[in-house]
Amino acid sequence: MSGPEPAAVGPATAKQAQVFEDEVRDAVRYERGLAIKCVACILLVAVILALRVYFFG
Amino acid sequence: MTDFLLAIKSLLVAFVFLGALPLLVANYQFLLVGLHFRRLHYAKCRPYFPRTAILIPAWNEAAVIGTSIDRLMLLDYPRERLRIYVVDDASTDATPEVVLARVAEYPGNVVHLRRETGGEGKAATLNHGLVEILADDWMQAILIMDSDVVYERSSLRRMTRHLADPGVGSVTAYIKEGSRPGNYMTRFISYEYITAQAAARRSQEVLGVIACLAGGAQLHSRANIEAIGGRVDTTTLAEDTITTFETQKGGRRVIFEPHATVWAEEPGSIVALWKQRLRWARGNVQVTRRFKTVWFRRQPNNRLGSISFGLLWFCLLLLPVFMMLASGSLVTLFFIDPELAFAAFHVLWLTNVVTYIFITSFTLAIDPDVGRHAWKEALIFPGLINVIILAAAILPGPAGWIGHELAAAAGVGGTSGWVRGIELFTYVWLSACMGVAFLGKVAESRKLGHFLGPLFVYIGGYGPLLCAITTAAYIKELRHAEATWDKTEKTGKMVVPT
Numbered sequence: 001m002s003g004p005e006p007a008a009v010g011p012a013t014a015k016q017a018q019v020f021e022d023e024v025r026d027a028v029r030y031e032r033g034l035a036i037k038c039v040a041c042i043l044l045v046a047v048i049l050a051l052r053v054y055f056f057g
Numbered sequence: 058m059t060d061f062l063l064a065i066k067s068l069l070v071a072f073v074f075l076g077a078l079p080l081l082v083a084n085y086q087f088l089l090v091g092l093h094f095r096r097l098h099y100a101k102c103r104p105y106f107p108r109t110a111i112l113i114p115a116w117n118e119a120a121v122i123g124t125s126i127d128r129l130m131l132l133d134y135p136r137e138r139l140r141i142y143v144v145d146d147a148s149t150d151a152t153p154e155v156v157l158a159r160v161a162e163y164p165g166n167v168v169h170l171r172r173e174t175g176g177e178g179k180a181a182t183l184n185h186g187l188v189e190i191l192a193d194d195w196m197q198a199i200l201i202m203d204s205d206v207v208y209e210r211s212s213l214r215r216m217t218r219h220l221a222d223p224g225v226g227s228v229t230a231y232i233k234e235g236s237r238p239g240n241y242m243t244r245f246i247s248y249e250y251i252t253a254q255a256a257a258r259r260s261q262e263v264l265g266v267i268a269c270l271a272g273g274a275q276l277h278s279r280a281n282i283e284a285i286g287g288r289v290d291t292t293t294l295a296e297d298t299i300t301t302f303e304t305q306k307g308g309r310r311v312i313f314e315p316h317a318t319v320w321a322e323e324p325g326s327i328v329a330l331w332k333q334r335l336r337w338a339r340g341n342v343q344v345t346r347r348f349k350t351v352w353f354r355r356q357p358n359n360r361l362g363s364i365s366f367g368l369l370w371f372c373l374l375l376l377p378v379f380m381m382l383a384s385g386s387l388v389t390l391f392f393i394d395p396e397l398a399f400a401a402f403h404v405l406w407l408t409n410v411v412t413y414i415f416i417t418s419f420t421l422a423i424d425p426d427v428g429r430h431a432w433k434e435a436l437i438f439p440g441l442i443n444v445i446i447l448a449a450a451i452l453p454g455p456a457g458w459i460g461h462e463l464a465a466a467a468g469v470g471g472t473s474g475w476v477r478g479i480e481l482f483t484y485v486w487l488s489a490c491m492g493v494a495f496l497g498k499v500a501e502s503r504k505l506g507h508f509l510g511p512l513f514v515y516i517g518g519y520g521p522l523l524c525a526i527t528t529a530a531y532i533k534e535l536r537h538a539e540a541t542w543d544k545t546e547k548t549g550k551m552v553v554p555t
Contacts, residue, residue, distance in 0.1 A: 012104030020104045023215065027316045031094035034259075034423060038091030041419040045411055048451065056452045 066394060069386040073401040076383025076487070079372040080412040086369055087419050089260035096263050098219055098312050105221035106134060106214065107197035109276075110190045111141045114182035116175060118204040119151040121322075125204055126159045126167060133210045134217075140195070142168045143204075144186040147175030180296040184288045191287050199282055201289075203273040207235065207320045215317035216276045226281035226309025227301065228317075229267070230274035231255055233427065235320035241511050242330060244431040245519040246323045248438060251424045252416070258313035261369070266360040267311040268370065272297040274319045281309055293347065294540050295340025302348055308358035327498045327510050331526055338530030339540065341374055377491065377524040377531075384487035391481055402484065406450045413439065413447055440490050440518020446483055491525040493517030 012020065111129060115122050122143065129141055141163075143156045156169045172185055183201060190196050198220055200213065208230075216228040231254055234247040254271065261267045275297060284307050290299040304311055324330040345352075352370070354362040372379070383405060390398035417435055421428035428435065437444055449456035460479070469475045494517030501510030514522055 012106075016104040016106075020102075020218065023211070023316070024099045024102070028094065028097060028099065030316070031097060035091045035094055037422040038088065038419060041415050041422065044418055045415045048414055049411070052451055056454050 062393070066390065066397060069390045069393075070397065070401050072382045072386035073390070073405055076379050076386075077405050077408040079376050079379050080408045082368050082372040084412055084415060085365075086260045087256060087416055089263040090256050090419070090423070092263050093259040096265075098222070098225070098310075101222035101224075102218040103221045104214075105218050106138050107217055107220060107278075108138045108195055109134070109140070109198045109200055109213065109217065110196040111139065111200045111202060112183060112186045112190065113141065113143045113202055113204050114146060114179050114186070115143050115148060115152055115156070115204045116146040116182070117148045117150040117152060119148070119155050121205040122152055123155045123159060125207060126156070126163070128207045130163055130166065131210060132208060132213050134213050136166060139166055140168060141166060142170055142186050142190060144170045144172065144182045146172050146177075146182040178291065180289050180291040183296070184291065187282070187288055191283070197279050199277050199279070201272075201275045201277070202319075203321065205322050206232070206273040208274075209318045209320070212274075212317040212319055213276075216274075216314050219312045219314060220276070220278050222310075223278075223280075224310050225312055226278055226284070226304040226307065227270055228276040228312045228314055229258070229270040230276075230317035230319045231258075231313075231315045232271045232273055232319050232321050233424075234323045236322055236325065240325050241434065241514070242325050242327065243323055244434040245438070245514075246330075247427050248420065248431040248435045249519070249523075251420045251427055255315055255423050256420060257369075259315060261366070262313050264360060264363060264365050264369075266305060266363065266366045267301055267313060268366075269295075269298040270301045270311065271319070273321050274317075275300065277304075278309075281307070284309070293340055293343040294336045295344050298340060298344045299347065302344065302351075302361060305359040305361055306351075306356070327501045327514060327522070330522075331498050331529075334523060334526045335530055335533070338527045339533055342530055342534045343540075345370070345374060374527070377488075377528045380491070380521075380524060381488045384484060384489075387484035387487065388481065391484055395477070395480070398484065399480065402480075403450075406446065410447055410450050434519065437515060438518065439520050440494070440514075441516045442486055443490060443518055443521075446486070490517045490521040491528065494519070494522035495525040497522065 113122070113125065126141055126143070129139070130136070132139065141159075145152050145156060153169065153171065156167070160167045160169050168189075170186055170189055172182065175182070187199075190199060198217060200216075202208075212230055216230055219225050219228045232250060234243050234250055236243040239247070258267060277300075281304055285300060285303045289296040290303075293299060301311055324333055348361070351361050353364060353367045356362040360366060387398050387402055387405075390401065417438070421432060421435055439447070449460075464475055493513055497510045497513030497517065500506050500513055503509075
C-alpha cells in the first residue's frame with residue numbers, strides 16, 4: 001500500500017518557501033563556486049609543471 | 058629472441074602505463090565535480106515534508122542512541138510528520154532502557170521494536186523494522202540511518218525536498234567525520250570522506266548514476282522501498298550498495314544532496330578501520346559479482362552500465378592490482394633494461410604528481426572547514442615516502458643535490474650502485490607501501506603500538522592502507538571466508554555544529 005502522492009502534503013508555508021528559496025540559492029552559488037575552484041586547481045597544476053620544466057628540470 | 062624480448066618489454070611498459078589508469082580516472086572524476094552545477098536537481102524540488110519513518114538499527118548502542126534520538130527531535134521538520142523506529146537487535150546493554158525512556162519523553166514519535174534473537178546483522182535488523190513500518194500506510198518516506206549519526210537540523214528537509222519529484226527513488230546526504238579533536242586516524246577519514254563522498258558522489262551525479270547511498274543517511278520514497286521488495290538484501294555485506302543499484306535498475310533516480318550534512322563517529326584505530334573497511338571492500342567485491350551483467354553494458358533505464366561509471370568502479374576496486382602490476386613490471390624492467398624502466402617510471406610518476414596536486418588542492422577547496430582540520434593528513438595521504446618521491450619528481454634538481462649530500466655524509470656518495478639501489482627501492486615501494494601500512498595494523502595491538510601503528514601508516518600511507526584492506530578483501534572472498542557483520546564500536550564523542 002502506498003502513501004499519498006506529494007501533492008497531498010499540502011502547500012508550504014510562506015516561511016518554508018522562503019527558506020527553500022534561500023537554501024537553494026546558496027547551494028547553487030556554492031556549486032558554481034566549485035567550478036571556479038576546479039579551474040583554479042588546474043591552473044595551480046599548470047604553474048607547478050611550468051616551474052618544474054623551466055626552473056627545476 | 059630479440060623480438061621476444063621486445064615483446065616482453067612492450068608488455069611490461071604497458072603494465073606500467075596501466076598503473077596510470079586509476080590516476081587518470083581519478084582526475085577525470087574530479088574534473089566532473091566542477092561540472093556538478095549543471096546537474097543540480099533543485100528545479101524539480103519544492104518544500105516537501107512527507108510523513109517520514111526514521112529506521113535505526115541498534116545493537117548495544119546505549120552510549121549513543123539517546124543522543125541521536127534527542128537530536129532527531131530537534132530536526133527542523135514538522136514533528137507530527139516524524140516517527141523514529143529503533144530496532145533493538147537483542148541488545149544486552151542499556152539500549153532498551155534508553156530507548157524506552159525516549160518513548161515516554163516523545164510520545165507518538167518514538168517506537169521501540171525489540172528482536173529477542175539478534176546477531177543476524179544489520180540488514181536483518183533493518184528488515185524487521187521495514188515489515189513493521191510497511192504494515193500500515195502512515196509512512197510516505199523512510200530514512201534509514203545508523204544509531205550514532207547526528208543530523209544537522211536542516212538535513213532532513215534538505216533531503217525530502219528531492220522526493221517532491223516522483224522520479225526520484227532515494228536521496229543521500231554528505232556524511233562527515235565528527236570526532237573532535239579526534240586523532241590522526243579520524244583526521245585521515247575526515248579528508249578521505251571529502252574525496253569519497255563530497256567529490257565522488259558529485260561526479261557520479263554528473264554521470265547520472267550513484268554508486269552507493271551512505272549507509273547512515275539513505276532516504277527512500279515509499280514507492281521505491283516497495284518497488285525493491287520492501288526489504289534490504291541480506292546475502293551480502295553491502296546492503297546499502299545493493300539497494301542503490303536496485304533503485305537505479307528500477308529506473309528511479311538517486312540524488313546526492315551535498316548540503317544536507319550528517320555527522321558520524323568513525324574508527325579511531327587501524328584495527329577498527331580495518332574491520333569496517335574489510336566489510337565494505339568485501340561488500341564491493343560481492344556487488345561486482347552480483348551485477349556482472351550490468352558492467353559496461355547499455356541499460357534501458359539507467360546509467361549503471363556506462364563506460365565512465367564502470368571505469369570509476371573498477372579503477373577503485375582493482376587499484377591494488379594496478380599498483381602491484383606497475384611495481385612488478387618496473388622491477389622486472391629494471392633488470393632487463395634499466396633505462397627503459399626509468400623512462401616508464403618517469404611517465405607514471407609525473408602522472409602521479411599532477412594527480413596529487415590537483416586532487417589534494419581541489420579536495421581541500423571543496424570542504425575548507427574539514428581541510429583546515431585535516432590538512433596535514435591530506436598532504437601525507439599517500440604516505441611520507443611517496444610524498445618524498447613526489448617532491449623529487451617535482452624538484453629533481455634540489456632533490457638530487459640533497460640526495461647526493463646525504464649519500465656523501467653516509468660515505469656512499471657518487472657510486473652508481475647507490476643510485477641504482479634508490480631506483481629499485483622506488484619501484485618496489487609502489488606496492489611495498491601497502492605492506493608497510495599493513496604493518497601498522499600488526500603493530501598497533503603490540504608493545505609501543507600507539508606509537509608504531511601511526512608511524513607505519515604515516516610512512517606507508519593511508520591510501521595504501523586502504524589498498525591493503527582491499528587486497529585482504531580479495532583474499533577473503535577467494536577463500537569464501539565467512540561473511541560476518543562486525544560492528545564498529547562507537548563512543549558518542551562527537552562535537553557537532555548546532
